[in-house]
Amino acid sequence: MRAAEAILTARGGMTSHAALVARGWGKCCVVGCADVKIDLKARVLTLGGEVLKEGSWISLNGSRGFIYTGKMPLVEPSEVTMTMLQDFLKFCNSIRALKVWTNADTPSDSAQARTYGAEGIGLFRIEHMFYGKGSDAALFQLRKMIMSKNLEERKAALNDLFPYMKNDLKATFKVMEGFHVTVRLMDPPLHEFVPHQKEKLEELGKALGISFEELEARATALRESNPMMGHRGVRLGVTYPEITEMQARAIFEAAAELQKEGIKVFPDIMIPVVSLENEVKHQTEIIHRVYAEVMKQKGVKVKYMVGTMIEIPRACLMAGKLAETMEFFSFGTNDLTQMTFGYSRDDSGPFLNDYVKKGIIPVDPFQTIDQDGVGELIKITVERGRKTRKDLKIGICGEQGGEPASVAFCHKVGLTYVSCSPFRVPIAILSAAQSQIRNPRKK
CATH class of the missing domain: 3.20.20.60 (Phosphoenolpyruvate-binding domains)
Known part of the structure:
Protein backbone atom coordinates (compact mmCIF):
# COMPACT_ATOMS: atom_id res chain seq x y z
CA MET A 1 0.00 0.00 0.00
CA ARG A 2 2.86 2.40 0.78
CA ALA A 3 4.24 1.96 -2.74
CA ALA A 4 0.88 2.49 -4.50
CA GLU A 5 -0.20 5.83 -5.98
CA ALA A 6 -3.84 4.88 -5.30
CA ILE A 7 -5.73 1.85 -4.03
CA LEU A 8 -8.70 -0.07 -5.44
CA THR A 9 -10.26 -3.07 -3.66
CA ALA A 10 -13.03 -5.48 -4.62
CA ARG A 11 -14.05 -6.06 -1.00
CA GLY A 12 -14.48 -4.04 2.19
CA GLY A 13 -16.15 -0.71 2.87
CA MET A 14 -15.36 2.93 3.67
CA THR A 15 -14.42 1.97 7.23
CA SER A 16 -12.46 -1.20 6.45
CA HIS A 17 -8.84 -1.33 7.59
CA ALA A 18 -7.53 -0.73 4.06
CA ALA A 19 -9.64 2.44 3.74
CA LEU A 20 -8.52 3.74 7.14
CA VAL A 21 -4.83 3.18 6.40
CA ALA A 22 -5.14 4.78 2.95
CA ARG A 23 -6.92 7.81 4.45
CA GLY A 24 -4.21 8.15 7.06
CA TRP A 25 -1.54 8.16 4.37
CA GLY A 26 -3.46 10.62 2.20
CA LYS A 27 -3.80 8.13 -0.65
CA CYS A 28 -6.74 8.04 -3.05
CA CYS A 29 -8.77 4.90 -2.34
CA VAL A 30 -11.90 3.21 -3.74
CA VAL A 31 -12.99 0.17 -1.73
CA GLY A 32 -15.61 -2.55 -2.02
CA CYS A 33 -16.15 -2.21 -5.78
CA ALA A 34 -18.26 -5.30 -6.60
CA ASP A 35 -17.84 -4.71 -10.38
CA VAL A 36 -14.10 -5.31 -10.12
CA LYS A 37 -12.82 -8.86 -10.59
CA ILE A 38 -9.14 -9.47 -9.81
CA ASP A 39 -7.32 -12.56 -11.12
CA LEU A 40 -4.01 -12.72 -9.26
CA LYS A 41 -2.73 -15.73 -11.22
CA ALA A 42 -3.39 -14.19 -14.64
CA ARG A 43 -2.39 -10.72 -13.32
CA VAL A 44 -5.47 -9.10 -14.86
CA LEU A 45 -8.34 -6.92 -13.63
CA THR A 46 -11.82 -7.03 -15.17
CA LEU A 47 -13.81 -3.82 -14.88
CA GLY A 48 -17.26 -3.50 -16.44
CA GLY A 49 -16.47 -6.21 -18.96
CA GLU A 50 -13.12 -4.66 -19.95
CA VAL A 51 -10.00 -6.73 -19.18
CA LEU A 52 -6.95 -4.74 -18.05
CA LYS A 53 -3.50 -6.32 -17.95
CA GLU A 54 -0.90 -5.60 -15.28
CA GLY A 55 0.72 -2.23 -16.05
CA SER A 56 -2.41 -0.70 -17.63
CA TRP A 57 -3.40 2.81 -16.52
CA ILE A 58 -6.53 3.44 -14.45
CA SER A 59 -7.61 6.66 -12.72
CA LEU A 60 -9.56 6.85 -9.46
CA ASN A 61 -11.80 9.51 -7.91
CA GLY A 62 -11.68 8.62 -4.21
CA SER A 63 -14.26 11.25 -3.20
CA ARG A 64 -16.97 9.93 -5.53
CA GLY A 65 -15.83 6.31 -5.89
CA PHE A 66 -15.43 6.60 -9.66
CA ILE A 67 -13.02 4.42 -11.66
CA TYR A 68 -11.81 5.40 -15.14
CA THR A 69 -9.74 3.38 -17.59
CA GLY A 70 -6.72 5.25 -18.89
CA LYS A 71 -4.62 8.11 -17.52
CA MET A 72 -6.78 11.13 -16.69
CA PRO A 73 -5.31 14.68 -16.42
CA LEU A 74 -4.84 15.91 -12.85
CA VAL A 75 -4.99 19.43 -11.39
CA GLU A 76 -2.44 20.34 -8.71
CA PRO A 77 -3.56 22.71 -5.89
CA SER A 78 -2.27 26.24 -6.42
CA GLU A 127 4.38 -0.89 14.91
CA HIS A 128 3.89 1.10 11.69
CA MET A 129 7.66 1.51 11.47
CA PHE A 130 7.61 -2.10 10.23
CA TYR A 131 5.54 -1.23 7.14
CA GLY A 132 6.53 0.41 3.89
CA LYS A 133 9.72 1.65 2.31
CA GLY A 134 12.97 1.12 4.23
CA SER A 135 11.38 -1.13 6.86
CA ASP A 136 12.91 -4.48 5.82
CA ALA A 137 15.77 -4.51 8.35
CA ALA A 138 13.57 -3.53 11.32
CA LEU A 139 10.84 -5.97 10.25
CA PHE A 140 13.38 -8.80 10.08
CA GLN A 141 14.48 -8.12 13.68
CA LEU A 142 10.84 -8.00 14.79
CA ARG A 143 10.19 -11.36 13.14
CA LYS A 144 13.18 -12.82 14.95
CA MET A 145 11.69 -11.63 18.23
CA ILE A 146 8.26 -13.05 17.39
CA MET A 147 9.68 -16.45 16.50
CA SER A 148 11.92 -16.64 19.57
CA LYS A 149 11.21 -19.66 21.73
CA ASN A 150 12.59 -18.45 25.05
CA LEU A 151 13.46 -15.28 26.99
CA GLU A 152 17.13 -15.36 25.98
CA GLU A 153 16.33 -15.49 22.25
CA ARG A 154 13.65 -12.84 22.63
CA LYS A 155 15.91 -10.40 24.51
CA ALA A 156 18.65 -10.81 21.91
CA ALA A 157 16.20 -10.00 19.11
CA LEU A 158 14.79 -7.02 21.04
CA ASN A 159 18.31 -5.66 21.53
CA LEU A 190 2.16 -11.01 16.53
CA HIS A 191 1.11 -13.46 13.81
CA GLU A 192 0.34 -10.48 11.51
CA PHE A 193 4.08 -9.94 11.08
CA VAL A 194 4.96 -13.56 10.26
CA PRO A 195 6.04 -13.88 6.59
CA HIS A 196 4.15 -16.18 4.22
CA GLN A 197 6.82 -16.52 1.51
CA LYS A 198 8.94 -19.66 1.81
CA GLU A 199 12.21 -17.81 1.10
CA LYS A 200 11.48 -15.30 3.89
CA LEU A 201 10.75 -18.12 6.34
CA GLU A 202 13.96 -19.92 5.35
CA GLU A 203 15.97 -16.71 5.87
CA LEU A 204 14.39 -16.30 9.31
CA GLY A 205 15.05 -19.93 10.27
CA LYS A 206 18.70 -19.54 9.29
CA ALA A 207 19.05 -16.42 11.48
CA LEU A 208 17.53 -18.27 14.44
CA GLY A 209 19.51 -21.44 13.78
CA ILE A 210 16.42 -23.65 13.47
CA SER A 211 14.97 -25.84 10.72
CA PHE A 212 12.22 -24.75 8.35
CA GLU A 213 9.89 -27.31 9.93
CA GLU A 214 10.51 -25.94 13.43
CA LEU A 215 9.89 -22.40 12.21
CA GLU A 216 6.62 -23.44 10.57
CA ALA A 217 5.53 -25.08 13.82
CA ARG A 218 6.26 -21.87 15.76
CA ALA A 219 4.35 -19.79 13.17
CA THR A 220 1.35 -22.15 13.37
CA ALA A 221 1.31 -21.86 17.17
CA LEU A 222 0.86 -18.07 16.86
CA ARG A 223 -2.32 -18.28 14.78
CA GLU A 224 -5.59 -17.43 16.54
CA SER A 225 -9.26 -18.07 15.82
CA ASN A 226 -10.24 -14.47 16.66
CA PRO A 227 -7.06 -12.36 16.68
Whole structure:
Protein backbone atom coordinates (compact mmCIF):
# COMPACT_ATOMS: atom_id res chain seq x y z
CA MET A 1 0.00 0.00 0.00
CA ARG A 2 2.86 2.40 0.78
CA ALA A 3 4.24 1.96 -2.74
CA ALA A 4 0.88 2.49 -4.50
CA GLU A 5 -0.20 5.83 -5.98
CA ALA A 6 -3.84 4.88 -5.30
CA ILE A 7 -5.73 1.85 -4.03
CA LEU A 8 -8.70 -0.07 -5.44
CA THR A 9 -10.26 -3.07 -3.66
CA ALA A 10 -13.03 -5.48 -4.62
CA ARG A 11 -14.05 -6.06 -1.00
CA GLY A 12 -14.48 -4.04 2.19
CA GLY A 13 -16.15 -0.71 2.87
CA MET A 14 -15.36 2.93 3.67
CA THR A 15 -14.42 1.97 7.23
CA SER A 16 -12.46 -1.20 6.45
CA HIS A 17 -8.84 -1.33 7.59
CA ALA A 18 -7.53 -0.73 4.06
CA ALA A 19 -9.64 2.44 3.74
CA LEU A 20 -8.52 3.74 7.14
CA VAL A 21 -4.83 3.18 6.40
CA ALA A 22 -5.14 4.78 2.95
CA ARG A 23 -6.92 7.81 4.45
CA GLY A 24 -4.21 8.15 7.06
CA TRP A 25 -1.54 8.16 4.37
CA GLY A 26 -3.46 10.62 2.20
CA LYS A 27 -3.80 8.13 -0.65
CA CYS A 28 -6.74 8.04 -3.05
CA CYS A 29 -8.77 4.90 -2.34
CA VAL A 30 -11.90 3.21 -3.74
CA VAL A 31 -12.99 0.17 -1.73
CA GLY A 32 -15.61 -2.55 -2.02
CA CYS A 33 -16.15 -2.21 -5.78
CA ALA A 34 -18.26 -5.30 -6.60
CA ASP A 35 -17.84 -4.71 -10.38
CA VAL A 36 -14.10 -5.31 -10.12
CA LYS A 37 -12.82 -8.86 -10.59
CA ILE A 38 -9.14 -9.47 -9.81
CA ASP A 39 -7.32 -12.56 -11.12
CA LEU A 40 -4.01 -12.72 -9.26
CA LYS A 41 -2.73 -15.73 -11.22
CA ALA A 42 -3.39 -14.19 -14.64
CA ARG A 43 -2.39 -10.72 -13.32
CA VAL A 44 -5.47 -9.10 -14.86
CA LEU A 45 -8.34 -6.92 -13.63
CA THR A 46 -11.82 -7.03 -15.17
CA LEU A 47 -13.81 -3.82 -14.88
CA GLY A 48 -17.26 -3.50 -16.44
CA GLY A 49 -16.47 -6.21 -18.96
CA GLU A 50 -13.12 -4.66 -19.95
CA VAL A 51 -10.00 -6.73 -19.18
CA LEU A 52 -6.95 -4.74 -18.05
CA LYS A 53 -3.50 -6.32 -17.95
CA GLU A 54 -0.90 -5.60 -15.28
CA GLY A 55 0.72 -2.23 -16.05
CA SER A 56 -2.41 -0.70 -17.63
CA TRP A 57 -3.40 2.81 -16.52
CA ILE A 58 -6.53 3.44 -14.45
CA SER A 59 -7.61 6.66 -12.72
CA LEU A 60 -9.56 6.85 -9.46
CA ASN A 61 -11.80 9.51 -7.91
CA GLY A 62 -11.68 8.62 -4.21
CA SER A 63 -14.26 11.25 -3.20
CA ARG A 64 -16.97 9.93 -5.53
CA GLY A 65 -15.83 6.31 -5.89
CA PHE A 66 -15.43 6.60 -9.66
CA ILE A 67 -13.02 4.42 -11.66
CA TYR A 68 -11.81 5.40 -15.14
CA THR A 69 -9.74 3.38 -17.59
CA GLY A 70 -6.72 5.25 -18.89
CA LYS A 71 -4.62 8.11 -17.52
CA MET A 72 -6.78 11.13 -16.69
CA PRO A 73 -5.31 14.68 -16.42
CA LEU A 74 -4.84 15.91 -12.85
CA VAL A 75 -4.99 19.43 -11.39
CA GLU A 76 -2.44 20.34 -8.71
CA PRO A 77 -3.56 22.71 -5.89
CA SER A 78 -2.27 26.24 -6.42
CA GLU A 79 -0.08 28.21 -3.99
CA VAL A 80 -2.78 30.89 -3.78
CA THR A 81 -5.41 28.35 -2.75
CA MET A 82 -3.12 26.92 -0.06
CA THR A 83 -2.41 30.41 1.33
CA MET A 84 -6.13 31.15 1.52
CA LEU A 85 -6.68 27.83 3.33
CA GLN A 86 -3.93 28.61 5.84
CA ASP A 87 -5.45 32.04 6.59
CA PHE A 88 -8.91 30.54 7.05
CA LEU A 89 -7.61 27.81 9.38
CA LYS A 90 -5.82 30.46 11.50
CA PHE A 91 -9.16 32.25 11.89
CA CYS A 92 -10.83 28.97 12.95
CA ASN A 93 -8.02 28.30 15.44
CA SER A 94 -8.71 31.64 17.12
CA ILE A 95 -12.29 30.53 17.83
CA ARG A 96 -12.24 26.84 18.76
CA ALA A 97 -11.90 25.42 22.27
CA LEU A 98 -11.40 21.77 21.28
CA LYS A 99 -7.79 20.97 20.38
CA VAL A 100 -7.01 19.19 17.12
CA TRP A 101 -4.21 16.63 16.99
CA THR A 102 -3.25 14.14 14.31
CA ASN A 103 -2.72 10.42 13.83
CA ALA A 104 0.74 10.14 12.25
CA ASP A 105 3.26 7.34 11.84
CA THR A 106 6.13 9.06 9.99
CA PRO A 107 7.99 12.39 10.19
CA SER A 108 6.52 13.41 6.81
CA ASP A 109 2.95 12.73 8.03
CA SER A 110 3.70 14.77 11.16
CA ALA A 111 5.14 17.69 9.18
CA GLN A 112 2.12 17.67 6.85
CA ALA A 113 -0.28 17.78 9.81
CA ARG A 114 1.63 20.66 11.40
CA THR A 115 1.25 22.75 8.24
CA TYR A 116 -2.52 22.28 8.61
CA GLY A 117 -2.44 23.37 12.26
CA ALA A 118 -2.32 20.11 14.24
CA GLU A 119 -1.21 20.74 17.84
CA GLY A 120 0.18 17.31 18.66
CA ILE A 121 0.09 13.64 17.74
CA GLY A 122 -2.82 11.77 19.31
CA LEU A 123 -1.80 8.42 17.84
CA PHE A 124 1.67 7.32 16.80
CA ARG A 125 1.37 3.58 16.08
CA ILE A 126 4.77 2.25 17.04
CA GLU A 127 4.38 -0.89 14.91
CA HIS A 128 3.89 1.10 11.69
CA MET A 129 7.66 1.51 11.47
CA PHE A 130 7.61 -2.10 10.23
CA TYR A 131 5.54 -1.23 7.14
CA GLY A 132 6.53 0.41 3.89
CA LYS A 133 9.72 1.65 2.31
CA GLY A 134 12.97 1.12 4.23
CA SER A 135 11.38 -1.13 6.86
CA ASP A 136 12.91 -4.48 5.82
CA ALA A 137 15.77 -4.51 8.35
CA ALA A 138 13.57 -3.53 11.32
CA LEU A 139 10.84 -5.97 10.25
CA PHE A 140 13.38 -8.80 10.08
CA GLN A 141 14.48 -8.12 13.68
CA LEU A 142 10.84 -8.00 14.79
CA ARG A 143 10.19 -11.36 13.14
CA LYS A 144 13.18 -12.82 14.95
CA MET A 145 11.69 -11.63 18.23
CA ILE A 146 8.26 -13.05 17.39
CA MET A 147 9.68 -16.45 16.50
CA SER A 148 11.92 -16.64 19.57
CA LYS A 149 11.21 -19.66 21.73
CA ASN A 150 12.59 -18.45 25.05
CA LEU A 151 13.46 -15.28 26.99
CA GLU A 152 17.13 -15.36 25.98
CA GLU A 153 16.33 -15.49 22.25
CA ARG A 154 13.65 -12.84 22.63
CA LYS A 155 15.91 -10.40 24.51
CA ALA A 156 18.65 -10.81 21.91
CA ALA A 157 16.20 -10.00 19.11
CA LEU A 158 14.79 -7.02 21.04
CA ASN A 159 18.31 -5.66 21.53
CA ASP A 160 18.81 -5.81 17.75
CA LEU A 161 15.44 -4.14 17.15
CA PHE A 162 16.00 -1.36 19.69
CA PRO A 163 18.15 1.06 17.61
CA TYR A 164 15.67 0.99 14.71
CA MET A 165 12.78 1.85 17.01
CA LYS A 166 14.70 4.60 18.82
CA ASN A 167 15.79 6.28 15.58
CA ASP A 168 12.27 6.14 14.16
CA LEU A 169 10.81 7.74 17.30
CA LYS A 170 13.56 10.34 17.42
CA ALA A 171 12.80 11.51 13.89
CA THR A 172 9.11 12.07 14.67
CA PHE A 173 9.79 13.69 18.07
CA LYS A 174 12.13 16.13 16.33
CA VAL A 175 9.50 17.19 13.76
CA MET A 176 6.93 17.63 16.56
CA GLU A 177 9.22 19.77 18.75
CA GLY A 178 7.24 21.46 21.53
CA PHE A 179 4.13 19.29 21.02
CA HIS A 180 2.87 16.13 22.69
CA VAL A 181 3.44 12.87 20.81
CA THR A 182 1.21 10.01 21.97
CA VAL A 183 3.03 6.75 21.31
CA ARG A 184 0.77 3.71 21.35
CA LEU A 185 2.65 0.61 22.46
CA MET A 186 2.59 -2.38 20.13
CA ASP A 187 -1.01 -3.35 19.41
CA PRO A 188 -1.49 -5.96 16.62
CA PRO A 189 -1.34 -9.72 17.26
CA LEU A 190 2.16 -11.01 16.53
CA HIS A 191 1.11 -13.46 13.81
CA GLU A 192 0.34 -10.48 11.51
CA PHE A 193 4.08 -9.94 11.08
CA VAL A 194 4.96 -13.56 10.26
CA PRO A 195 6.04 -13.88 6.59
CA HIS A 196 4.15 -16.18 4.22
CA GLN A 197 6.82 -16.52 1.51
CA LYS A 198 8.94 -19.66 1.81
CA GLU A 199 12.21 -17.81 1.10
CA LYS A 200 11.48 -15.30 3.89
CA LEU A 201 10.75 -18.12 6.34
CA GLU A 202 13.96 -19.92 5.35
CA GLU A 203 15.97 -16.71 5.87
CA LEU A 204 14.39 -16.30 9.31
CA GLY A 205 15.05 -19.93 10.27
CA LYS A 206 18.70 -19.54 9.29
CA ALA A 207 19.05 -16.42 11.48
CA LEU A 208 17.53 -18.27 14.44
CA GLY A 209 19.51 -21.44 13.78
CA ILE A 210 16.42 -23.65 13.47
CA SER A 211 14.97 -25.84 10.72
CA PHE A 212 12.22 -24.75 8.35
CA GLU A 213 9.89 -27.31 9.93
CA GLU A 214 10.51 -25.94 13.43
CA LEU A 215 9.89 -22.40 12.21
CA GLU A 216 6.62 -23.44 10.57
CA ALA A 217 5.53 -25.08 13.82
CA ARG A 218 6.26 -21.87 15.76
CA ALA A 219 4.35 -19.79 13.17
CA THR A 220 1.35 -22.15 13.37
CA ALA A 221 1.31 -21.86 17.17
CA LEU A 222 0.86 -18.07 16.86
CA ARG A 223 -2.32 -18.28 14.78
CA GLU A 224 -5.59 -17.43 16.54
CA SER A 225 -9.26 -18.07 15.82
CA ASN A 226 -10.24 -14.47 16.66
CA PRO A 227 -7.06 -12.36 16.68
CA MET A 228 -8.94 -9.07 17.14
CA MET A 229 -9.86 -10.24 20.64
CA GLY A 230 -6.76 -12.37 21.16
CA HIS A 231 -3.14 -12.01 22.28
CA ARG A 232 -2.49 -8.36 21.41
CA GLY A 233 -1.98 -4.92 22.94
CA VAL A 234 -1.48 -4.84 26.71
CA ARG A 235 -1.74 -8.64 26.80
CA LEU A 236 1.56 -8.87 24.91
CA GLY A 237 3.18 -6.55 27.44
CA VAL A 238 1.90 -8.55 30.42
CA THR A 239 2.95 -11.88 28.89
CA TYR A 240 6.29 -10.56 27.65
CA PRO A 241 7.29 -7.61 29.90
CA GLU A 242 10.58 -7.31 28.04
CA ILE A 243 8.66 -6.04 24.97
CA THR A 244 7.20 -3.15 26.97
CA GLU A 245 10.59 -2.49 28.54
CA MET A 246 12.32 -2.19 25.16
CA GLN A 247 9.64 0.14 23.76
CA ALA A 248 9.76 2.38 26.85
CA ARG A 249 13.55 2.52 26.68
CA ALA A 250 13.44 3.50 22.99
CA ILE A 251 10.91 6.27 23.74
CA PHE A 252 12.80 7.70 26.71
CA GLU A 253 16.29 7.50 25.17
CA ALA A 254 15.05 9.20 21.98
CA ALA A 255 13.38 11.96 24.03
CA ALA A 256 16.34 12.41 26.39
CA GLU A 257 18.91 12.67 23.61
CA LEU A 258 16.84 15.32 21.82
CA GLN A 259 16.32 17.26 25.05
CA LYS A 260 20.09 17.35 25.55
CA GLU A 261 20.28 18.94 22.09
CA GLY A 262 17.85 21.64 23.25
CA ILE A 263 14.78 20.19 21.52
CA LYS A 264 11.68 20.09 23.74
CA VAL A 265 9.92 16.74 23.61
CA PHE A 266 6.71 15.61 25.36
CA PRO A 267 6.16 11.85 24.95
CA ASP A 268 2.84 10.39 26.10
CA ILE A 269 2.87 6.59 26.35
CA MET A 270 -0.46 4.92 25.58
CA ILE A 271 -1.32 1.34 26.58
CA PRO A 272 -3.79 -0.33 24.17
CA VAL A 273 -6.59 -2.94 24.53
CA VAL A 274 -7.00 -2.41 28.29
CA SER A 275 -9.95 -3.80 30.23
CA LEU A 276 -8.50 -4.30 33.74
CA GLU A 277 -6.95 -1.82 36.19
CA ASN A 278 -4.28 -4.37 37.11
CA GLU A 279 -3.13 -4.45 33.48
CA VAL A 280 -2.27 -0.75 33.54
CA LYS A 281 -0.67 -1.00 37.00
CA HIS A 282 1.57 -3.82 35.76
CA GLN A 283 2.66 -1.91 32.64
CA THR A 284 3.02 1.46 34.39
CA GLU A 285 5.45 0.01 36.92
CA ILE A 286 7.70 -1.16 34.07
CA ILE A 287 7.47 2.22 32.28
CA HIS A 288 8.28 4.25 35.42
CA ARG A 289 11.22 1.98 36.27
CA VAL A 290 12.71 2.28 32.77
CA TYR A 291 12.20 6.07 32.86
CA ALA A 292 14.19 6.35 36.11
CA GLU A 293 17.03 4.22 34.67
CA VAL A 294 17.26 6.18 31.41
CA MET A 295 17.07 9.63 33.03
CA LYS A 296 19.82 8.67 35.48
CA GLN A 297 21.96 7.44 32.60
CA LYS A 298 21.32 10.50 30.38
CA GLY A 299 21.40 13.10 33.15
CA VAL A 300 18.20 14.89 32.09
CA LYS A 301 14.50 14.97 33.03
CA VAL A 302 11.86 14.54 30.33
CA LYS A 303 8.22 15.35 31.01
CA TYR A 304 6.01 12.42 30.11
CA MET A 305 2.58 10.93 30.77
CA VAL A 306 1.19 7.41 30.79
CA GLY A 307 -2.36 6.78 29.63
CA THR A 308 -4.57 4.20 28.01
CA MET A 309 -6.72 3.71 24.97
CA ILE A 310 -10.38 3.24 25.81
CA GLU A 311 -11.62 0.77 23.22
CA ILE A 312 -13.32 -1.97 25.26
CA PRO A 313 -16.72 -1.32 26.92
CA ARG A 314 -15.48 -2.65 30.28
CA ALA A 315 -12.75 0.00 30.28
CA CYS A 316 -15.47 2.67 29.93
CA LEU A 317 -17.30 1.30 32.98
CA MET A 318 -14.04 1.06 34.97
CA ALA A 319 -12.86 4.58 34.01
CA GLY A 320 -12.82 5.77 37.62
CA LYS A 321 -10.48 2.95 38.67
CA LEU A 322 -8.27 3.33 35.58
CA ALA A 323 -7.88 7.08 36.25
CA GLU A 324 -6.22 6.27 39.57
CA THR A 325 -3.15 5.18 37.56
CA MET A 326 -3.66 6.70 34.10
CA GLU A 327 -2.99 10.38 33.36
CA PHE A 328 -4.92 10.50 30.09
CA PHE A 329 -7.52 8.55 28.12
CA SER A 330 -7.89 8.29 24.37
CA PHE A 331 -10.91 6.67 22.78
CA GLY A 332 -10.09 4.19 20.05
CA THR A 333 -13.54 4.55 18.53
CA ASN A 334 -12.93 2.09 15.69
CA ASP A 335 -12.52 -0.85 18.09
CA LEU A 336 -14.95 0.57 20.66
CA THR A 337 -17.63 0.63 17.95
CA GLN A 338 -16.79 -2.94 16.91
CA MET A 339 -16.96 -4.15 20.51
CA THR A 340 -20.19 -2.28 21.30
CA PHE A 341 -22.17 -3.27 18.20
CA GLY A 342 -20.55 -6.67 17.68
CA TYR A 343 -19.84 -5.62 14.07
CA SER A 344 -16.61 -6.45 12.27
CA ARG A 345 -15.25 -3.27 10.73
CA ASP A 346 -13.87 -5.20 7.75
CA ASP A 347 -16.95 -7.37 7.10
CA SER A 348 -19.89 -5.08 7.90
CA GLY A 349 -19.89 -3.07 4.66
CA PRO A 350 -22.48 -5.15 2.73
CA PHE A 351 -25.14 -5.27 5.45
CA LEU A 352 -24.47 -1.82 6.98
CA ASN A 353 -25.16 -0.17 3.62
CA ASP A 354 -28.49 -2.00 3.57
CA TYR A 355 -29.19 -1.00 7.19
CA VAL A 356 -28.69 2.68 6.34
CA LYS A 357 -30.78 2.49 3.14
CA LYS A 358 -33.67 0.77 4.95
CA GLY A 359 -33.58 3.09 7.96
CA ILE A 360 -32.56 0.37 10.42
CA ILE A 361 -29.68 2.61 11.51
CA PRO A 362 -29.35 6.34 10.67
CA VAL A 363 -25.65 6.37 9.73
CA ASP A 364 -22.68 4.02 9.51
CA PRO A 365 -21.36 4.02 13.13
CA PHE A 366 -17.80 3.56 11.89
CA GLN A 367 -18.02 6.92 10.09
CA THR A 368 -20.03 8.93 12.65
CA ILE A 369 -20.10 8.30 16.42
CA ASP A 370 -23.24 6.46 17.52
CA GLN A 371 -24.31 8.93 20.23
CA ASP A 372 -26.94 6.66 21.82
CA GLY A 373 -24.66 3.66 22.40
CA VAL A 374 -20.96 4.36 21.89
CA GLY A 375 -21.58 8.01 22.78
CA GLU A 376 -23.18 7.03 26.07
CA LEU A 377 -20.11 4.95 26.93
CA ILE A 378 -17.94 8.00 26.13
CA LYS A 379 -20.04 10.17 28.47
CA ILE A 380 -19.76 7.57 31.27
CA THR A 381 -15.98 7.44 30.79
CA VAL A 382 -15.59 11.23 30.93
CA GLU A 383 -17.76 11.52 34.03
CA ARG A 384 -16.18 8.66 35.98
CA GLY A 385 -12.63 9.40 34.87
CA ARG A 386 -12.73 13.08 35.86
CA LYS A 387 -14.46 12.28 39.13
CA THR A 388 -11.24 10.47 40.08
CA ARG A 389 -8.78 12.82 38.31
CA LYS A 390 -10.15 16.32 37.66
CA ASP A 391 -7.42 17.30 35.20
CA LEU A 392 -7.67 14.06 33.19
CA LYS A 393 -6.81 14.71 29.54
CA ILE A 394 -9.30 12.89 27.28
CA GLY A 395 -9.21 12.63 23.50
CA ILE A 396 -10.33 10.51 20.60
CA CYS A 397 -8.01 8.94 18.03
CA GLY A 398 -10.44 6.95 15.87
CA GLU A 399 -11.23 8.13 12.34
CA GLN A 400 -14.43 9.77 13.61
CA GLY A 401 -12.08 12.41 15.06
CA GLY A 402 -12.16 14.14 11.67
CA GLU A 403 -15.90 13.79 10.96
CA PRO A 404 -17.95 16.99 11.61
CA ALA A 405 -20.89 15.51 13.58
CA SER A 406 -18.50 13.46 15.72
CA VAL A 407 -16.28 16.50 16.38
CA ALA A 408 -19.36 18.43 17.52
CA PHE A 409 -20.24 15.58 19.91
CA CYS A 410 -16.68 15.50 21.32
CA HIS A 411 -16.85 19.27 21.90
CA LYS A 412 -20.21 18.93 23.67
CA VAL A 413 -19.14 16.16 26.08
CA GLY A 414 -15.96 18.01 27.10
CA LEU A 415 -13.15 16.11 25.41
CA THR A 416 -9.75 17.81 25.42
CA TYR A 417 -8.86 17.02 21.82
CA VAL A 418 -9.74 15.09 18.69
CA SER A 419 -7.07 13.34 16.64
CA CYS A 420 -7.46 12.32 13.00
CA SER A 421 -5.39 11.57 9.91
CA PRO A 422 -3.31 14.54 8.66
CA PHE A 423 -5.53 15.19 5.65
CA ARG A 424 -8.62 15.45 7.86
CA VAL A 425 -7.08 18.03 10.21
CA PRO A 426 -8.54 21.06 8.33
CA ILE A 427 -12.04 19.52 8.53
CA ALA A 428 -11.62 18.91 12.27
CA ILE A 429 -10.40 22.47 12.87
CA LEU A 430 -13.38 23.96 11.00
CA SER A 431 -15.83 21.65 12.80
CA ALA A 432 -14.33 22.51 16.20
CA ALA A 433 -14.70 26.24 15.47
CA GLN A 434 -18.31 25.78 14.35
CA SER A 435 -19.04 23.76 17.50
CA GLN A 436 -17.67 26.57 19.71
CA ILE A 437 -19.90 29.12 17.97
CA ARG A 438 -23.01 26.95 18.31
CA ASN A 439 -22.28 25.68 21.81
CA PRO A 440 -19.64 27.86 23.57
CA ARG A 441 -17.48 26.33 26.30
CA LYS A 442 -14.40 27.45 28.23
CA LYS A 443 -11.14 27.32 26.28
